[in-house]
Amino acid sequence: xxxxxxxxxxxxVFGIAFAVVYVIAVEKNYALFTYHPAxxxxxxxxxxxxxxPAMYWYGWxxxxxxxxxxxxxxxxxLPESLTRRLWPGWAWVIAVAVMAAFAWILRNFFxx
Amino acid sequence: MNSTTVLLIIHGLLAVALLGALTHQAVSVWAPVxxxxxxxxxxxxxxxxxxxxxxVVVLYLLTFMLGGIIYPDYRLEVRVxxxxxxxxSQNGAFELKEHFAAVGLGLLPxxxxxxxxxxxxxxxxxxxxxxxxxxxxxxxxxxVGHVLNNIRGFGS
Numbered sequence: 001x002x003x004x005x006x007x008x009x010x011x012x013v014f015g016i017a018f019a020v021v022y023v024i025a026v027e028k029n030y031a032l033f034t035y036h037p038a039x040x041x042x043x044x045x046x047x048x049x050x051x052x053p054a055m056y057w058y059g060w061x062x063x064x065x066x067x068x069x070x071x072x073x074x075x076x077x078l079p080e081s082l083t084r085r086l087w088p089g090w091a092w093v094i095a096v097a098v099m100a101a102f103a104w105i106l107r108n109f110f111x112x
Numbered sequence: 113m114n115s116t117t118v119l120l121i122i123h124g125l126l127a128v129a130l131l132g133a134l135t136h137q138a139v140s141v142w143a144p145v146x147x148x149x150x151x152x153x154x155x156x157x158x159x160x161x162x163x164x165x166x167x168v169v170v171l172y173l174l175t176f177m178l179g180g181i182i183y184p185d186y187r188l189e190v191r192v193x194x195x196x197x198x199x200x201s202q203n204g205a206f207e208l209k210e211h212f213a214a215v216g217l218g219l220l221p222x223x224x225x226x227x228x229x230x231x232x233x234x235x236x237x238x239x240x241x242x243x244x245x246x247x248x249x250x251x252x253x254x255x256v257g258h259v260l261n262n263i264r265g266f267g268s
Contacts, residue, residue, distance in 0.1 A: 003225060011221035018218025026211065037184035053187055057210055058180070061217070068218060091222045092241045095215050099249075102211045109204020 006076040009083045014072035015091035019098040021071075022064035027105065031059025032066070116185045120261070123178040127254050130171040134247040137164045141240040165227030168246070169220050176217055183210075190264045202263060205256045216249040 025031065034043045038052025047054060075083065136159045145158035186206075194203050223242045226235050 001228070003228070008222075008225050011225045015219050015222045019215050022211075022214050022218065035184070037188050053191075055184065055187055057183070057214075061214055064214070064218065088222065088226065088235065088238045089241060091219060092238075092245045095219055095245055098215055099208075099212055102208055102215075106204050106207050109200045109207065112200045 006083075008088065009075050009078070009086060010072040012086055012088050012091050013075040014068045016094045017071035018064050018068035019095045021067040022060060023098045023101055023105075025060040025063040026102075029056060030063050031056035032062040033059045035059070116182050119178055119182050123175060123182060124257070124261075126171055126175040126178065127250070127257065130168065130175055131250050131254050133164045133168050133171060134243065134250050137168065138240075138243050138247040141236070141243055162227060162229050162231050165224060165229075168227075169224050172216065172220060172246070172250075176213060179213065186260075190260060193264060194260070197263075199263065202256075202260060206260055209253045209256045212249045213253055216246055219246060 029046055031046050033045065034047040035041075035055040035058050036043065036047075036050045036052065037055055039050055041050070046056065046059070075086075139157050140159050143157050145154050191203065191206070194206075219242060223246060226232075226239050226242060231239070
């Protein structure tokens with residue numbers, strides 16, 4: 001399968017934006033929706049827990065997925081002279097940095 | 113045996129396949145064997161890494177989706193027990209698992225692109241780094257999932 005000519009630009013920017021938006025979404029709780037597993041119900045945006053815990057993980061994924069898709073699509077419209085300089089390694093460098101950031105954010109779990 | 117247990121077993125089996133594919137690929141990019149290998153280790157290193165690209169993407173997506181389906185049961189039935197037992201490290205390890213899995217999901221398009229055939233020689237390091245990142249994520253997630261599953265116990 002031959003991807004579109006601009007696909008690498010989309011894929012690199014998507015990877016970077018997904019990781020960055022995801023960690024921001026988790027930290028600031030920008031969940032697109034909330035899932036209430038005890039009552040099997042979804043609600044728009046961030047909601048309080050109902051008859052059990054509230055799950056935001058799916059909402060964070062949705063927030064990051066949409067934002068990264070938009071960022072990737074917009075990057076495809078940038079001039080080729082600019083995108084040619086986009087280093088593909090940023091995708092994994094940012095991903096590893098975000099994973100390290102999560103380890104730092106969650107450090108209290110391991111320091112109790 | 114309820115449906116969650118069945119899905120958990122399938123999730124685990126898919127994770128084993130994904131782990132194998134990514135480990136093979138990682139070893140083949142970091143320690144490739146150019147000539148025919150005779151030993152087990154040599155044969156392990158000499159696999160054509162590119163042949164695993166599509167399989168890794170499909171297995172990651174399937175494993176991730178199944179994990180997402182059974183996650184509410186974990187949240188309701190396992191996490192509560194883990195918290196009551198005061199197992200904070202294990203709880204934190206699972207929190208990392210869910211976030212690492214999400215980060216890996218975002219890498220799949222770029223991973224797929226750089227592993228599609230024919231391979232571009234100038235992107236060998238990018239491929240190696242992407243594979244290593246995904247391999248670390250999958251190894252962490254597999255081990256943490258295994259430990260958490262052992263805490264709660266099978267079918268309990």
